Amino acid sequence: MDTGGIAAGARKVYEALLEARDEARLPLKVEKVGSLGYAFADPVVVFKCESKPPVVFGAMDAASARELVEKHCRAGTLLEDRVMATRERATELDGQKQVSILVKDTGRSGSGDRTTFFQETIREELEYHGMGSRIQVCRALDMGLYQQGVCVQLLPSRVTYANLSAPDVRRIITETLQGGRILEDRLVAGGDPQERIVLRNCGHIDPDELESSLRGGGYRGLVRALSEMSPAEVIEELKTSGLRGRGGAGFPTWLKWLKTREPDADRKYVICNADEGDPGAFMDRSVLEGDPHAVLEGLLIAAYAIGAEKGFFYIRAEYPLAVERVQRALEQAREQGLLGDDILGTGFCFEAEVRLGAGAFVCGEETALIASIEGRRGSPEPRPPYPSVSGLWGRPTSINNVETLAAVPAILDKGGSWYAGFGTEQSRGTKVFAVTGKVRNSQLVEVPMGLPIRTIIEDICGGAGGDVRIKAVQTGGPSGGMIAREHMDTPVTYESLQALGSIMGSGGMLVMDEEDCMVDVAKFYLNFCVDESCGKCAPCRVGGFQMLRLLEKIHAGKGEGGDLEAIRRICRCMQTASLCGLGQTAPNPVLSTLRYFENEYTALIDPETERAGVALASGEDDNPESWERF
Amino acid sequence: MEQGKEKDKDTEMSMGTELDYLLEWVESLQDKVREVVAEWEGREGNLIMILHAIQNEFGYLPRGVANELAKEMGISLARIYEVITFYNYFRLEPPGEHRIQVCTGTACYLKGSAELYEEIERHLSVRGGAEGDFQVETVRCIGCCGMAPAIVVDGETHGRLIRQEVAGVLREKRKGGQL
Numbered sequence: 001m002d003t004g005g006i007a008a009g010a011r012k013v014y015e016a017l018l019e020a021r022d023e024a025r026l027p028l029k030v031e032k033v034g035s036l037g038y039a040f041a042d043p044v045v046v047f048k049c050e051s052k053p054p055v056v057f058g059a060m061d062a063a064s065a066r067e068l069v070e071k072h073c074r075a076g077t078l079l080e081d082r083v084m085a086t087r088e089r090a091t092e093l094d095g096q097k098q099v100s101i102l103v104k105d106t107g108r109s110g111s112g113d114r115t116t117f118f119q120e121t122i123r124e125e126l127e128y129h130g131m132g133s134r135i136q137v138c139r140a141l142d143m144g145l146y147q148q149g150v151c152v153q154l155l156p157s158r159v160t161y162a163n164l165s166a167p168d169v170r171r172i173i174t175e176t177l178q179g180g181r182i183l184e185d186r187l188v189a190g191g192d193p194q195e196r197i198v199l200r201n202c203g204h205i206d207p208d209e210l211e212s213s214l215r216g217g218g219y220r221g222l223v224r225a226l227s228e229m230s231p232a233e234v235i236e237e238l239k240t241s242g243l244r245g246r247g248g249a250g251f252p253t254w255l256k257w258l259k260t261r262e263p264d265a266d267r268k269y270v271i272c273n274a275d276e277g278d279p280g281a282f283m284d285r286s287v288l289e290g291d292p293h294a295v296l297e298g299l300l301i302a303a304y305a306i307g308a309e310k311g312f313f314y315i316r317a318e319y320p321l322a323v324e325r326v327q328r329a330l331e332q333a334r335e336q337g338l339l340g341d342d343i344l345g346t347g348f349c350f351e352a353e354v355r356l357g358a359g360a361f362v363c364g365e366e367t368a369l370i371a372s373i374e375g376r377r378g379s380p381e382p383r384p385p386y387p388s389v390s391g392l393w394g395r396p397t398s399i400n401n402v403e404t405l406a407a408v409p410a411i412l413d414k415g416g417s418w419y420a421g422f423g424t425e426q427s428r429g430t431k432v433f434a435v436t437g438k439v440r441n442s443q444l445v446e447v448p449m450g451l452p453i454r455t456i457i458e459d460i461c462g463g464a465g466g467d468v469r470i471k472a473v474q475t476g477g478p479s480g481g482m483i484a485r486e487h488m489d490t491p492v493t494y495e496s497l498q499a500l501g502s503i504m505g506s507g508g509m510l511v512m513d514e515e516d517c518m519v520d521v522a523k524f525y526l527n528f529c530v531d532e533s534c535g536k537c538a539p540c541r542v543g544g545f546q547m548l549r550l551l552e553k554i555h556a557g558k559g560e561g562g563d564l565e566a567i568r569r570i571c572r573c574m575q576t577a578s579l580c581g582l583g584q585t586a587p588n589p590v591l592s593t594l595r596y597f598e599n600e601y602t603a604l605i606d607p608e609t610e611r612a613g614v615a616l617a618s619g620e621d622d623n624p625e626s627w628e629r630f
Numbered sequence: 631m632e633q634g635k636e637k638d639k640d641t642e643m644s645m646g647t648e649l650d651y652l653l654e655w656v657e658s659l660q661d662k663v664r665e666v667v668a669e670w671e672g673r674e675g676n677l678i679m680i681l682h683a684i685q686n687e688f689g690y691l692p693r694g695v696a697n698e699l700a701k702e703m704g705i706s707l708a709r710i711y712e713v714i715t716f717y718n719y720f721r722l723e724p725p726g727e728h729r730i731q732v733c734t735g736t737a738c739y740l741k742g743s744a745e746l747y748e749e750i751e752r753h754l755s756v757r758g759g760a761e762g763d764f765q766v767e768t769v770r771c772i773g774c775c776g777m778a779p780a781i782v783v784d785g786e787t788h789g790r791l792i793r794q795e796v797a798g799v800l801r802e803k804r805k806g807g808q809l
Contacts (some may be wrong), residue, residue, distance in 0.1 A: 007787030039776025280736035282773040317682060317719050318770065355675070356682050359718030359770070375677035377716040393674060436775035437739035443776065443801045477736070510736050522737075524739055 001043075002035040002289040003321050008042035009061060014015030016062035017045070020069035020142045028073060034290020037444035039282075039436075041084060041141060046203070047072060053156055056084040058141045078102070078138040079422045085151075087144040088191035089466040090158040093180055101172075102140040102153040106162070115139050118150050118164070120155035125169050127301035131177065146440065148460040159199075161186040167431055176411060193455055195422055197408045197430045199446045204288030207325050210332040212297075213293040219338065221412030222297050225304055229412075231261065233411045234305040238408070240416030242428030246362075247273060247401030248476065248505045249425070250494040253408075259388035260398040266485045268308040269397040272299050273321065273369060273404055274315040277361040278477030279528065281508035282400035286444055288315070290405065292329035296352065298405030300338070301412060303350045306398055310351040314369055317359065361478075366391075366399050368534070380580035401506070403432055413430070423449030427493035431504070437474075437511040440465045447492070454488040457511060468513040472596065476505025478525045478532075479585030481592025482518070501592040503585075518597040519604060523551045523589045529586035540583030543574040547590065559605035564594070656694065662687050663698045675714055677703070681720055690721040726765030728803055730783050735771030737778040742793070743768075746779055749796040764800075 001010045013033065021028045038044055041058025045068065048054045057068060057079060064079055071077040078100055085102050101122060105115040119137050126132045148162040154171065161172065168186060175181045206212040213219070225234050238254035245251045260268065272295060276284040288295060299311050312628045315323050330352060331340040338420060341349045356497050360378045368378040391397025407429065411419045421427045427449040433456065436442045440462030447456060453473055458565045464470045472482040481502035483490065484626060490496050494504050512521065530544040547570045550563050559593075571587035578584045594601065632732035666683045680699065691714055702709045714720045732738075732747045747768060754764050768773055774780045777789025781799070788799055 003772070004774045004776055007782075007789060008777060008781070039774075042776060247689075277770070279706075279734070279771040280775055281771070282775060285773050317787075318772070355679060358678055358682070358715075358720060360716065361770075372678065373675050375675035376714070377712055434775065436778065437740050442737070442778070476734070508736070510740070512740065516740055521740075524736065 001032045002155060002277070002286055003324065004039050004286075004321070005035060005042045005044065006321070009044035011043060011477060012062045012238075013043045013065045017069060020066040021073075024069055026073055028069070028130065028256075031206050032208065033205060034207050035286045035444065037199060037286070038084065038142075038447075039434075039443045040440070040441040044084075044203075046173050052076075053086065053158065055155075056086070056368045057082045058084050070404045074386040076100075076378075078136060081139050081141055081414055083138060083140050083251070085140050085145075085160065086158055087194070089156060089160040089188055089191050091182065091189055093154075093157045093159060093176070093182070093185060095159050095180070098135060098154045098157060099386070100138060102138055102143070102154045102155065103150065104140040104143045105143050105147050105150045106143055108147040108231070108235060109251075111231060118152075118169070120171075121166060121169050122152070124455050125173050129178070131173070135177070136250055142441065143540060144192065146458065150306075151188070152473045160188040160527045162188045162458045163195055165384050170360045171620050177274075177421065183257040192460070193448075193451060194446055194460065195430050195448045196446050197410050197422070198287060198294075198432050199290070199405050199444065200296060200410060201296060205291065207290055207292055208328055208410050210329070211294060212289065212358045215292075216495075218291075219297055220411070221409030222342065223340070224302075225412050226344055226348055231305045231307065234412070235261070235593045237412060237416040238305075239424055241411045241419040242416075242423075243404065243407055243411060243419065244427065244494065245401055246403035246407070246506070248479065248503060250504060253400065253404055256388060256398055257302060257305050258401070259386070260308075263389055263396045267310065267393075268306055268386055268394045269392045269395055270299055270302045270308045270311040271369065271392065271399040272313045272402060273309070273364065273366075274313055274319075274326075274402045275357045275364045275369060275398050276319075276402070276506065277364050277518075278506055278508045278530075280434065280510050281477060281506055282434045283507045285319050285322050286318070286434075287432070289325055289403050292322075292325045293333070294406045294409055295326070295402055296329050296333060296338075298400070298408035299352060300343070302405065304348055304397060304401060309351065309400070311350065312373055312392075313352065313354045314363075315354060315372060317356040323354060323356065330354070359536075361528070362534045362580070364580050365582060368580065369399065369592050370397065372463050377534070379534045380582070381580060387448050403507070424491065424493050426495055428502075431507060432493065433507045433509045435461045435509045435511065438465050438468070438470065438513040438516070439463070439511040449493050450491040452489045452491055452610060453483060453509075456509070457488065457491070464511070464513055466513075468515055470511055471514050471516060472512050472518070474502075474510040474512060474521070474589070475508065476503040478528045479503060479581065479588055480508075481588045482512075484596040484598055501588070501595055503588070516592040518600045519551065522593040523548070523555055525589035526551060526586065529582060533586075535583065537579040537583060539577040540579070540586065543570045544583070544586055546570060547574075547587070551590070554601060554604050557604055558600070558620060561605070563605065564598070564601060568594070602605035640715060640801060642706070646724055659694060660698055663695060667699070667799060677705075678717075678801055679712065680701075681714065688720045689725045690723060692724075693722070727763035728765065730764060730766045730781060731769040731772070732766065733770075733772045733774070733778070733780045734768045735773075735775060735778070737775035738771075738780055741779045743779040743781075745793050746781060746791060746796060749793050750781070750800070753785070753800055764803075 018031050043060045045057045045060050046054050073180050103118050105113050122137045129223050143152050146380045150164040151162045152158045201216040205216045233256050235257050243327050244255045274284050312324050355373050360420045363372045363378040365380050367381040372378040387397040423429050430446050430448050445460050472484050483500055527547050530548050535541045550567050571591050574587050575584050666680050670680050696710045745788050780789040
């Protein structure tokens with residue numbers, strides 16, 4: 001039950017479940033949890049029974065919730081078109097009796113959807129072998145596999161087969177079900193490439209209950225930090241882990257903490273930056289709504305390491321549910337002595353409160369965020385001095401992103417070297433992405449760094465939604481850029497994305513297909529930045545506006561020869577002369593679309609003047625090969 | 631004649647009650663301001679949180695609030711106005727009875743939120759602009775990218791909407807309002 005789930009009708013499902021349970025007088029516990037990440041399948045219900053592996057039901061409504069209680073709880077019957085196959089696949093039967101078979105055509109057959117055909121075939125074959133009444137054959141909502149033909153998953157073993165043809169049906173029954181042998185040639189061996197560290201508890205615990213969080217391992221990291229480690233050791237552990245800021249820039253977290261720890265001051269502050277403003281990004285919201293205690297624990301550890309006694313959650317006012325859950329988490333922590341004086345009897349004192357944003361994107365920038373907490377207009381200040389020296393009310397302040405803080409408790413709990421075992425040399429650990437746009441399954445994913453973009457888009461999220469090919473993937477929101485189709489095999493790291501002219505950003509990953517006009521997309525992002533510019537410095541205020549006018553002119557088909565050159569000039573000016581990150585990065589979407597899709601710009605400019613435009617621009621382009629290819 | 635007199639009486643009475651109502655409202659406003667200021671007294675950087683609390687109560691920040699706040703908090707009016715006008719979230723106009731928010735996050739934009747917005751505007755203006763009770767606005771990402779394109783009508787989210795469905799959603803709302 002996060003914002004997305006509730007919007008999709010999770011409340012009605014919850015009420016229907018309670019109602020049906022009470023009517024049937026079943027000893028069933030119905031719990032509210034945060035998002036599992038399957039945004040495309042909202043609302044999601046996870047059914048757990050002690051003796052059996054959990055079953056995930058998606059695309060639920062009130063009627064199917066009632067059906068779930070009546071049929072599944074009682075008889076273990078699965079609901080048609082609702083069950084999501086588990087991604088944790090098995091390669092052995094483990095000697096269990098299989099009771100159900102999930103089936104779905106995941107595409108690429110070229111002959112339409114054959115799910116129902118296979119369902120019937122398997123049923124008939126089971127009948128023939130006298131197993132029809134014992135095994136249920138059910139159409140799955142999602143297999144977690146895509147473009148792999150007809151797939152089946154046997155439950156409870158979780159053995160999964162892909163690319164099935166009609167003759168395989170008999171083999172499954174005679175060899176696997178009766179003979180207990182695995183069909184090696186059809187077996188899907190690999191599990192999910194995802195690695196859930198930040199999202200470890202999202203969708204598994206009740207975010208409104210401290211106890212539920214504790215059962216999920218909450219506050220173990222804090223206990224270890226407070227009881228066994230000195231602040232310097234905590235920072236050292238973070239250094240070992242290699243954790244870098246997940247808000248986008250990727251500054252090493254340990255260094256930020258050390259820099260804030262060093263100066264002498266009467267007071268120090270820690271701030272959790274939850275002003276997630278990138279359009280199309282909902283990672284931070286999901287974490288705050290799914291596991292608020294993890295973020296609070298991270299903030300507590302940060303405060304301990306730095307020597308701060310006061311902290312703030314700066315949350316967008318547009319996230320009322322996240323605000324509510326964080327506030328509740330704070331109250332519960334206070335009641336249990338995890339906030340306040342002498343925390344856990346260690347003498348460590350810390351208090352935290354929530355401050356709301358008010359719809360200003362620029363407030364995600366550190367100095368603007370500080371101004372906003374101080375109750376002023378969110379105008380950025382020139383740096384240095386950095387907030388680690390002079391931040392909130394002139395005191396040393398460390399500002400960390402939600403995802404960064406949520407990773408900290410896991411690092412303290414399991415050790416820095418464990419965390420460093422994920423990812424690449426330069427970019428360690430995992431990163432959460434919100435994959436949306438023209439993709440089959442919009443969802444939240446958490447993957448080890450270094451995984452190719454293609455794996456995320458195609459293997460986890462199912463690739464393009466329809467028949468239209470993917471053109472590019474946008475990362476980093478209004479400060480980021482495009483990754484063209486040709487570069488889809490690039491591993492996701494801070495460095496590799498930067499080399500492509502984009503950035504890691506906070507984790508929005510937007511898929512665009514052939515139908516999307518890149519000039520229009522660039523215009524969209526620039527419009528966003530122009531709208532959100534605070535107006536303090538001229539390069540951003542004037543440059544952004546003028547560039548937007550040029551883009552609008554081109555998009556309307558009235559472009560002229562010198563326009564692209566003018567755009568590039570404005571971009572350079574904004575990048576070098578703007579005061580804060582917003583202005584410096586606002587040209588990125590424009591530059592990166594120009595880099596990979598200049599043809600779309602020139603096609604919109606009058607053909608007569610087009611040649612002149614290219615000629616003018618080519619003299620200045622630092623990487624002529626990139627656009628000559630088109 | 632008699633009828634006319636009665637009418638006058640009616641208007642007088644209604645004006646009287648309206649005035650009372652207005653006075654009551656202003657008083658409740660002052661009370662609220664005092665209450666909120668007291669709650670946040672002595673805490674640094676409280677202005678934005680105070681404005682949030684007041685807007686939550688009244689749906690917007692009436693002009694009088696800034697005056698009242700300036701008095702209560704002992705800061706200049708300009709200081710308060712500069713903050714109110716800087717942040718998108720704060721509104722100086724009262725919201726309409728029905729509030730339609732069209733998400734303009736990137737996912738929704740790609741899937742046609744601009745079209746939805748046009749369609750909603752068209753529907754409301756075709757009706758002779760008599761739909762003062764409907765208020766249409768665009769909002770930044772509402773975080774339902776999985777359901778793009780999405781609109782929020784009075785807090786209820788409608789996802790995966792296509793142009794042709796807009797009329798139905800609005801009709802439903804109108805009916806609901808009349809009942």
